[in-house]
Amino acid sequence: MSAESYLASPRGVRSWLLTTDHKRIAILYLVSVTLFFFLGSAFAVAIRLELLTPAGDAVQADTYGRLFTMHGVVMIFFFLIPAIPTVLGNFLVPMMIGARDLAFPRLNLLSWYVYVLGASISLWAIVHGGVDTGWTFYTPFSTTYSNGAVVTTGIGVFITGFSSILTGLNFIVTIHRMRAPGLGWYRLPLFIWAHYATSLMMVLGTPVIAMTLLLVVAERALGLGIFDPARGGDPILFQHLFWFYSHPAVYIMVLPAMGVISELVTAFAKKNIFGYRFVAWASIAIAVLGFFVWGHHMFVSGQSAYAGMVFSALSFLVAVPSAIKVFNWTATLYRGSVSFRTPMLYAFGFIGLFTIGGLTGLFLSALGLDVHVHDTYFVVAHFHYIMVGGTIMAFLGGLHYWWPKISGSSYPEGWARFSALVIFVGFNLTFFPQFLLGYLGMPRRYHAYPPELQVLNVMSSAGASILGVGYLIPMVYLFWSMRYGARVAANPWGASGLEWTTPSPPPTCNFETTPVVTQDPYTYSSEEAQVVG
Amino acid sequence: MRWELDLFPERASTVAGEVDALYLALCLVSGLFAVLIAVLIVVFAIKYRRRSEADLPRPVSGSLGLEITWTVIPLVIALAFFAWGSSLYFTLTEVPRDALEVVVVAKRWMWKFQHLEGRREINELHVPVGRPIRLTMASEDVIHSFFVPAFRIKRDVVPGRTSITWFEATRPGRYRLFCAEYCGARHSGMVGWIVAMAPADWARWLRAEVAGESLAQRGAKIFVQHGCASCHRGGPSQRGPALEGLFGRRVRLEGGGTVLADEQYLRESIESPGARIVAGYSLLMPAYRGLVSQEELLDLIAYLRSLGPAGPGTEAR
Numbered sequence: 001m002s003a004e005s006y007l008a009s010p011r012g013v014r015s016w017l018l019t020t021d022h023k024r025i026a027i028l029y030l031v032s033v034t035l036f037f038f039l040g041s042a043f044a045v046a047i048r049l050e051l052l053t054p055a056g057d058a059v060q061a062d063t064y065g066r067l068f069t070m071h072g073v074v075m076i077f078f079f080l081i082p083a084i085p086t087v088l089g090n091f092l093v094p095m096m097i098g099a100r101d102l103a104f105p106r107l108n109l110l111s112w113y114v115y116v117l118g119a120s121i122s123l124w125a126i127v128h129g130g131v132d133t134g135w136t137f138y139t140p141f142s143t144t145y146s147n148g149a150v151v152t153t154g155i156g157v158f159i160t161g162f163s164s165i166l167t168g169l170n171f172i173v174t175i176h177r178m179r180a181p182g183l184g185w186y187r188l189p190l191f192i193w194a195h196y197a198t199s200l201m202m203v204l205g206t207p208v209i210a211m212t213l214l215l216v217v218a219e220r221a222l223g224l225g226i227f228d229p230a231r232g233g234d235p236i237l238f239q240h241l242f243w244f245y246s247h248p249a250v251y252i253m254v255l256p257a258m259g260v261i262s263e264l265v266t267a268f269a270k271k272n273i274f275g276y277r278f279v280a281w282a283s284i285a286i287a288v289l290g291f292f293v294w295g296h297h298m299f300v301s302g303q304s305a306y307a308g309m310v311f312s313a314l315s316f317l318v319a320v321p322s323a324i325k326v327f328n329w330t331a332t333l334y335r336g337s338v339s340f341r342t343p344m345l346y347a348f349g350f351i352g353l354f355t356i357g358g359l360t361g362l363f364l365s366a367l368g369l370d371v372h373v374h375d376t377y378f379v380v381a382h383f384h385y386i387m388v389g390g391t392i393m394a395f396l397g398g399l400h401y402w403w404p405k406i407s408g409s410s411y412p413e414g415w416a417r418f419s420a421l422v423i424f425v426g427f428n429l430t431f432f433p434q435f436l437l438g439y440l441g442m443p444r445r446y447h448a449y450p451p452e453l454q455v456l457n458v459m460s461s462a463g464a465s466i467l468g469v470g471y472l473i474p475m476v477y478l479f480w481s482m483r484y485g486a487r488v489a490a491n492p493w494g495a496s497g498l499e500w501t502t503p504s505p506p507p508t509c510n511f512e513t514t515p516v517v518t519q520d521p522y523t524y525s526s527e528e529a530q531v532v533g
Numbered sequence: 534m535r536w537e538l539d540l541f542p543e544r545a546s547t548v549a550g551e552v553d554a555l556y557l558a559l560c561l562v563s564g565l566f567a568v569l570i571a572v573l574i575v576v577f578a579i580k581y582r583r584r585s586e587a588d589l590p591r592p593v594s595g596s597l598g599l600e601i602t603w604t605v606i607p608l609v610i611a612l613a614f615f616a617w618g619s620s621l622y623f624t625l626t627e628v629p630r631d632a633l634e635v636v637v638v639a640k641r642w643m644w645k646f647q648h649l650e651g652r653r654e655i656n657e658l659h660v661p662v663g664r665p666i667r668l669t670m671a672s673e674d675v676i677h678s679f680f681v682p683a684f685r686i687k688r689d690v691v692p693g694r695t696s697i698t699w700f701e702a703t704r705p706g707r708y709r710l711f712c713a714e715y716c717g718a719r720h721s722g723m724v725g726w727i728v729a730m731a732p733a734d735w736a737r738w739l740r741a742e743v744a745g746e747s748l749a750q751r752g753a754k755i756f757v758q759h760g761c762a763s764c765h766r767g768g769p770s771q772r773g774p775a776l777e778g779l780f781g782r783r784v785r786l787e788g789g790g791t792v793l794a795d796e797q798y799l800r801e802s803i804e805s806p807g808a809r810i811v812a813g814y815s816l817l818m819p820a821y822r823g824l825v826s827q828e829e830l831l832d833l834i835a836y837l838r839s840l841g842p843a844g845p846g847t848e849a850r
């Protein structure tokens with residue numbers, strides 16, 4: 001035994017809170033985003049309870065507005081956006097490129113503290129009255145009419161944004177400067193490409209939401225007239241600024257997820273990815289196009305029909321690189337050696353749910369159809385298929401896949417498969433009925449609804465309880481496995497990738513000697529590639 | 534609990550069928566696509582399942598032909614739906630010329646309707662079937678959204694502007710009206726009904742209540758009350774542009790350019806007159822933002838409209 005694992009030494013709380021080791025910071029993030037995930041889920045439980053019956057009876061109308069707002073704020077800003085990059089990305093970006101750490105280890109620790117600070121401020125706002133604006137903070141409601149803690153929440157989210165920016169910067173510099181000898185761009189795992197694209201979006205987009213929220217705070221707290229028409233402002237300007245970040249934010253959530261899926265599909269088909277360069281560049285295409293589709297949130301706001309057409313066309317275009325990825329993952333299975341271990345089940349789940357989420361995005365991109373489904377449960381279902389069906393499935397898949405590396409022990413396969421299945425079933429039962437509800441015309445953010453819509457709502461609430469159980473099971477056995485799980489070797493999956501060449505859990509320095517890369521990624525067999533198609 | 538499970542809302546407007554057609558076409562194409570992916574995954578996963586841990590499948594090199602195929606086919610399908618969706622959007626947003634005018638004021642948390650003849654209603658709007666209805670909408674406070682699922686129409690009502698939408702009901706009946714943009718605690722209580730009636734019934738309904746003044750008559754009074762008349766009416770004291778025959782005409786602006794004198798421009802000129810001044814005048818008028826309510830504003834616009842030239846909906850009566 002040479003160097004000790006990063007988990008074992010140094011010891012003590014202080015060594016964790018002052019660590020600059022990217023792996024330990026990943027664990028710090030894992031703990032924090034998990035807490036926020038369960039907090040956000042608790043709000044979701046209350047929402048689904050309220051919607052069991054048509055009358056607004058379980059909670060007050062005022063409370064309901066706070067519940068869905070805080071569900072959105074917590075899940076989006078404190079879980080979905082950071083989850084994959086800060087946990088899996090932090091842990092794996094250096095390991096996958098053969099580096100000892102990120103380029104700026106102390107900046108990395110700072111970004112966690114910034115996250116904790118922003119999140120705590122928002123938590124404080126939740127405890128002190130909550131927010132009732134919806135996570136979208138639409139003006140002039142948020143600046144003039146809301147009676148919630150808008151300013152505090154806004155400042156919390158503003159601060160958290162800087163943590164995103166710092167992480168993005170760190171990844172970009174690391175990926176440019178710290179690749180192992182021989183690791184050219186086209187030899188990088190697709191996980192790295194996806195994180196590179198994500199980092200670009202974080203660095204370019206987050207400042208815009210930060211400024212926008214600052215303007216909201218300025219209007220609300222200082223009475224400046226920016227968005228409120230009564231003070232000479234323009235409420236639609238807010239929507240442009242807000243969605244300029246918040247649409248790309250969807251890709252910030254889903255691109256890293258796609259990176260995870262590329263790793264899972266290749267590892268469990270034991271095969272090179274089909275169309276490497278297409279999958280890699282599709283990430284970049286999504287990142288670029290993703291910045292020019294924000295106007296599709298404003299098709300019924302009175303925006304000019306021609307602007308609407310441009311945004312509609314671009315939104316349809318962004319579907320193409322997503323389709324390319326799905327086809328290439330599917331083709332990767334062809335003549336592979338497909339295993340049905342838990343991470344692969346999550347990957348299958350991701351592909352299915354992401355496909356449905358993506359396809360229903362086309363419904364919303366179509367101008368004339370969006371008029372009817374805009375701001376209904378159709379939209380709610382659509383983005384949950386992308387964010388929960390996509391991002392969370394990939395996060396859990398990735399967590400299971402790299403768990404042996406992160407913790408040094410294996411999780412119980414039977415339970416893991418079972419919970420993956422429970423999550424898949426629960427998810428579809430929760431969110432598929434919402435597509436139907438939306439087309440029937442149920443508006444989102446309704447505390448009470450017409451009685452003829454109850455059956456579908458009950459189905460959705462039933463699904464949510466199954467989904468909740470599905471999320472709790474891994475929580476329990478992953479904890480359990482840290483203590484009781486079987487110890488694992490360096491490469492339990494027989495996977496390719498530099499992170500599997502070092503012990504599990506890795507030593508603090510990651511690699512005893514800097515690895516030299518001589519192969520393309522996902523090389524499982526030395527045979528020459530066969531040509532198909 | 535009511536055990537009903539519909540998949541479509543009622544179809545009660547001229548455009549509902551067209552929207553449903555696009556919806557069904559998209560359901561069909563995306564259904565096929567999803568099934569294709571699902572079948573491929575299931576078939577590949579079973580056919581190439583791992584039989585032994587020692588299996589090492591031969592790598593497969595990518596295929597440019599396939600990549601081009603699955604780039605171009607989705608692209609063409611996407612563009613086709615883009616074109617379909619856009620042309621439908623123009624149908625949904627272009628108001629037919631013979632539309633009947635109704636004025637809508639949204640405020641937390643109610644819908645107020647006024648018919649041109651003057652009859653007012655709250656959270657219920659009576660309209661004749663077979664006749665396009667043009668809604669001129671304004672908000673007193675935050676953003677609301679006028680949404681009638683059975684008609685497949687929705688339009689945000691944004692404070693500070695006039696929002697316009699239209700529909701034509703095809704069948705008599707009561708149809709739900711929702712506010713679709715979150716507007717505060719009682720957002721889900723900001724609902725109502727559109728009551729579509731046979732034209733004869735509607736005409737009777739309209740006359741049933743002594744209407745009092747028409748919108749334009751009320752507007753004329755407000756015009757005098759707020760002192761607009763002193764500057765905007767002919768004679769020695771005229772200091773502002775004359776308003777007769779203004780509505781719907783293009784006017785030249787101070788500093789070049791022209792603007793169409795529509796609801797939007799008239800609203801702007803009342804609320805913040807300095808924004809775009811008519812050529813040959815200077816800014817003497819105070820801003821009336823906050824001094825006139827949205828209802829008064831819409832009455833004023835109805836009055837200005839009645840000064841001609843006839844806009845859509847006015848010549849019909």
Ligand SMILES: [Cu+2]
Pocket residue numbers: 246247250293294296297
């Ligand atoms: Cu978007």
Ligand SMILES: [Cu+2]
Pocket residue numbers: 676677678712713714715716717720721723
């Ligand atoms: Cu509302």
